[in-house]
Amino acid sequence: MTMDLSAMAARFVRFAMVGGATTLFYGVMAWLLVEHAGVAPVPASVLAYLAAVPLNFLLQRGFAFRSENRVQRDLPRYLLVHAGNIAASAAVMHLVVSVLHxxxxxxxIATMTFVPVVVFFFLDRWVFKRWPG
Structure with a gap:
């Protein structure tokens, strides 16, 4: 059990590193699109976000979780978790702002705390889990 927890902790650290790197990539891309390409901020944000998704997938798959599964197996699950990530972020924000006022x-802060932990769990236990065959 200790070995599994230390391995999971190592995966979480790598997961956080990838998240930080792709967040930085997103920020630079959004800035470049607005400041140097003349794209309005909202479309620039969407384009930068979409550009970060494949980078995040490749780094999470190869570096953070070191998946040996077929890409065709990992990718649809990753995209489903990613869609859930967007929905969870919106739900947490709604709860805090509209329900709790x-x-x-x-x-x-709640989104940045809650969502990554949940995403890590799903990536670790479902998306990039080693499957037989």
């Missing part, structure tokens, strides 16, 4: 920054 707290400021949106609390929603940002």
């Amino acid at each position: 707290a400021g949106y920054l609390y929603g940002v």
Whole structure:
């Protein structure tokens, strides 16, 4: 059990590193699109986000989780978790702002805390899990 927890902790650290790198990539891409390509901020954000998704998948798959599964098996699951990530982020923000009537920054903090942990769990236990065959 200790070996499994230490291996999981190592995967979580790599997961966080990839998340940080792709977040930085997103930020640079959005900035470049707005400041140097003349794209409006909202479409620039969407384009940068979409550009970061394949990078995140490749780095999570190859570096963070070191999946040996077929890409055709991992990718649809990853995209489903990613869609859930977007929905969960919106749900957490709605809960904090509309139900609890707290400021949106609390929603940002809650989202940044809750969502990555849930995403890690699904990536680790379902998307990039080693499957027989």
